[in-house]
Amino acid sequence: MNISSLHGLSVPLRDHVRYRTRRLSTRRRSIAFSSRHETTAIERIYVINLDRAQERWIAVHRELGRLREAAGHPLHSLARRFPAIDARYLQGPPPPDLLKPTYTLAEQLLVDPHPRLAIDGATRATRIDMTPQEVAVALSHIHVWQLIAASDAPYTLVLEDDAYITRTCMSVLEKAWCDIQASSDAGHPVDLLYLSYQETGEETEPPRRTRSLLRRPARGMWQLSGYVLSQAGAQKLLDQMPAHGPIDLWINQQFGRLHVQMTDRPVIEQRPGISSSNSYSVMPVLAKVGALRREAPQVFQHRPTREPILVIGDPGTGLTTVAKALSVLGLRCASDLITLPAHETRALARGSRRRLFDAYVNIGSLTPREVAGIVSSTRVRLIMTTATATSEPLSSFKEAWGLQRPQQRLLLPADDPDPWQTLARFLACDYPTHPWPHQPEQGQRHVTARSHSDVIASGRPLAWDTSPWIIQRTDWPGLMPKTPQQQDDALQAGQEAIAWQEGTRLEDSHWFLREDTFPSNRALFRPGNATLPQHGPASLTLRVEATRVRDLTGAAIASRPSFTYGSFSGCLRVPSGPGLVTGLFLHRNGPRQEIDIEILGRDTTCMLINVFYNPGTPGTRLEHGYRGTPTVIDLGFDASESLHDYEIDWQPDYIRWKVDGKTVHERVLWDPTPIPDQPLEFNVNLWSSESTEFAGPLDKQALPAVLEMTSLRAHSPAHAWKQGEPSL
Structure with missing residues (x-):
């Protein structure tokens, strides 16, 4: 150990x-x-x-x-x-x-x-x-x-x-x-x-000499x-x-x-x-x-190369999988796009360090002639995916392949018995511990660089984590999807929901009351702190109550299924007071991905939206980051005075945060992170943070504090459900 x-x-x-x-x-x-x-x-x-x-x-x-x-x-x-x-x-x-x-x-x-x-x-x-x-x-x-x-x-x-x-x-x-x-x-x-x-x-006393x-x-x-x-x-x-x-x-x-x-x-x-x-x-x-009270921030140790990586290949040869693998290694990867933004193409061609991305996979606008020009004029690494180890390199890219030095090019077949070893040797990096991230082929997507006029209620960004999966430049608005109407309609088809309304009990097959905590939480969640009366709003209570691991107890409700994409909402009236945190969010670990709405009791006229992103398939233990990418949104009202509906609309190419049905913030691809893509559980909770810098100092004399709730709803494609209580 x-x-x-x-x-x-x-x-x-x-x-x-x-x-x-x-x-x-x-x-x-x-x-x-x-x-x-x-x-x-x-x-x-x-x-x-x-x-x-x-x-x-x-x-x-x-x-x-x-x-x-x-x-x-x-x-x-x-x-x-x-x-x-x-x-x-x-x-x-x-x-x-x-x-x-x-x-x-x-x-x-x-x-x-x-x-x-x-x-x-x-x-x-x-x-x-x-x-x-x-x-x-x-x-x-x-x-x-x-x-x-x-x-x-x-x-x-x-x-x-x-x-x-x-x-x-x-x-x-x-x-x-x-x-x-x-x-x-x-x-x-x-x-x-x-x-x-x-x-x-x-040790209570040193060993006797x-x-x-x-x-x-x-x-x-x-x-x-x-x-x-x-x-x-x-x-x-x-x-x-x-x-x-x-x-x-x-x-x-x-x-x-x-x-x-x-x-x-x-x-x-x-x-x-x-x-x-x-x-x-x-x-x-x-x-x-509750044995751990503090979260140590994790920092990604190193990236395998500073040189840009170009990945080309025929459809069906594992291009999307290679893109995910490069991302797991700590590279910002632009992948499966019909075209790159013009400024990024220029930066790549010039060998500029102003590039936003480290790797470019399956980019339609990088023609064989352009790839040959980049290879001949700048230091790049070229990876070509093939169906089998005996397949020939693409004839259309033969010129670029021939221009590249042998040590700077790699033929990566889809049937490679140990692709991590092949890729790690090529990039001179440690062999990863994570499973090879097999992905369905996504194909090239229609996206465009979003203009600043398209940004919806940008809010006020707070300090972000330093991570290879966060673009730190504030002048970069991300990649906006250009989704055909029929594709958008397909996303909405076949939706199923789990829901709770005031006056009804929580369905055991859909929801459960948490009996746990997490390191930065001053409270231990207890089912007894959740009240669901036959008439009127339900309540989650935070109170002073000593346990072996915490001096406060709170309450939390979580979905038993995990979901991949959909709409997730709750109608809430939050408590006010420094130190209090109301959360409505989607979450998973291994890899850690999260989409948040949090309302801090120190100022209930604002809400905090946040995204944590780590790449990989289930079992990839990447948990880097403890602040994520938070942004403060002005609500225009006091959330502690009345009930309001808060919603996270999570789709493959964007996330929209809505309040009372109105979109108040939107993030698209690489704005500033990729969009979470793994099954997430849906939660609502009331807790108190160990960090006074984040939530303010808690006044225990003001407790108990109560979160009122009249509805919860998770609306997601039926095929995207993962049944069973979520794992840690």
């Missing part, structure tokens, strides 16, 4: 210093390692390494080459590379005799207690599904344990490929191994020795970047199969069956500057139950 990535923290400067000074070792040889089949010595080293990360194996192999075992041979002579299980190629559930890919929140809290959460019936009932990355990591370690148990090596060092050996490691092991040998001679052999670790929870450099774990332990496992210890772990949950969590539960030791300080560390591609299944659950 990469703790620094888990908490969203940058690697401290001291860790960089440790890494840079690792070669200043006080000792480079240790009796702990031996190639002479000693009775108690580390005779083998396994390095868990993905096939697509050969450079990491080379780095670890080089690292081991500067150190020596007892007889003076380099440690890499003991090393074996173990090809790690790749999460991208997992097919179906893991072998049931080795791993059950679920665990409970109670098991997490047993190892890593949280002061706001108790191990009770609710946490025992909260089951968590492991992510594919967690499953792959667990299976990799289990398979290494099988090799260790079947070997004749008394002890084996297991390293993950992002580990490095600190300058004190060999000297610490030299001294500690004497204690391990003495323990073995006394009939108490060590089964597991942690060399890389982070202890869980907060002893003459030994070893101690027993007193609390839970994270990380399996570097540990020594005996042959007998490996067999003991295998005897407890199947494991369940993340492997570094599960192994804590076996401490009662093993003789476990740890060095008095970590002597193997994770290399700084290597970001973890793993996603952690417990994090959204901790956010939902």
Whole structure:
């Protein structure tokens, strides 16, 4: 588990210093390692390494080459590379005799207690599904344990490929191994020795110093970047199969069956500057139950290239999919357009840095002659999609293809067995963890650069996130769709709705009352705070009520289905007062996409509209951004004085926000983001923000606060519904 990535923290400067000074070792040889089949010595080293990360194996192999075992041979002579299980190629559930890919929140809290959460019936009932990355990591370690148990090596060092050996490691092991040998001679052999670790929870007092450099774990332990496992210890772990949950969590539960030791300080560390591609299944659950109170803003690390990318190909060769893949990599991608705006075409042809976009996919106006001119006069990368690996490049673009240098061009067939690897190698970027985003072919669309006179009630923009999927230029009005009337009529056909009206109950198959929260919310949502009388408006109440995780409780209603496009509205009278937030919005995570209406109690004459966009298909864990792209709209009335109808009209090429049936704001493609395109759940809620800068300071004396509501309606194409309670 990469703790620094888990908490969203940058690697401290001291860790960089440790890494840079690792070669200043006080000792480079240790009796702990031996190639002479000693009775108690580390005779083998396994390095868990993905096939697509050969450079990491080379780095670890080089690292081991500067150190020596007892007889003076380099440690890499003991090393074996173990090809790690790749999460991208997992097919179906893991072998049931080795791993059950679920665990409970109670098991997490047993190892890593949280002061706001108790191990009770609710946490025992909260089951968590492991992510594919967690499953792959667990299976990799289990398979290494099988090799260790079947070997004749008394002890084996297991390293993950992002580990490095600190300058004190060999000297610490030299001294500690004497204690391990003495323990073995006394009939108490060590089964597991942690060399890389982070202890869980907060330490109340420092460990008592002893003459030994070893101690027993007193609390839970994270990380399996570097540990020594005996042959007998490996067999003991295998005897407890199947494991369940993340492997570094599960192994804590076996401490009662093993003789476990740890060095008095970590002597193997994770290399700084290597970001973890793993996603952690417990994090959204901790956010939902209220264990996390703050959201750390995420920043996209880097883009794969500064050179523009042109993608051409015949229809049906995966052009729309390639556009989505380039977007997932952090590129602003103009795709499937009949024509580019004239100023963008000029900027591309001139090689200007004033370009708005990084990649251009399936652009009808980029003729073979224009593409040849761009290739010959500027530095670009050219990608051509084909149906199969044996297909010939398009004859119409033969001139441009021939002008481009081989290292600057790529033939990407639709039947490529590993398109991420092909694309990542071409762009010299890391292999993504996300699934390849297969998309139906969209075809070229009629759009035009919108004039400023077309902008509807632009409002007052607030500070935006910095993101590769946001165009920061305020003079750019986006791309307006020119949708034929018959296409517009088709969008409206086949619509179905779920609705609630005052005086009726919420249909369980359509709606549910939330019992959760999110990090920046001061309140925990509770069903008891929603009142739906037989006569008159329903109400959602925010009140002072202490729980284990929050000192306020609020209320929220959400749709059980998720929707892709449609009209979503509610008739509301909002409460006023600093710190209060009324939300009517569409939302999802993995990837995070969101379309908001929020009315802040500090000024109920305005509403805040917002869009969060991250690309990818379901399962793509891109959550970058915590402010989105907010804009303040003047309502022209006080929303706390009477009921009004608020609506989000969300279509493939635009979003319109309406109040009492009148459009008050509109966003089109790349204005300033793409339009969200994944299934979203519909919500209405009343909460209080942790951020006083955002919502103002809450006056608890003014509570309870009440949101009145007379109707909710979700009107969407029937084929775009996704049934079931939305996932986190």
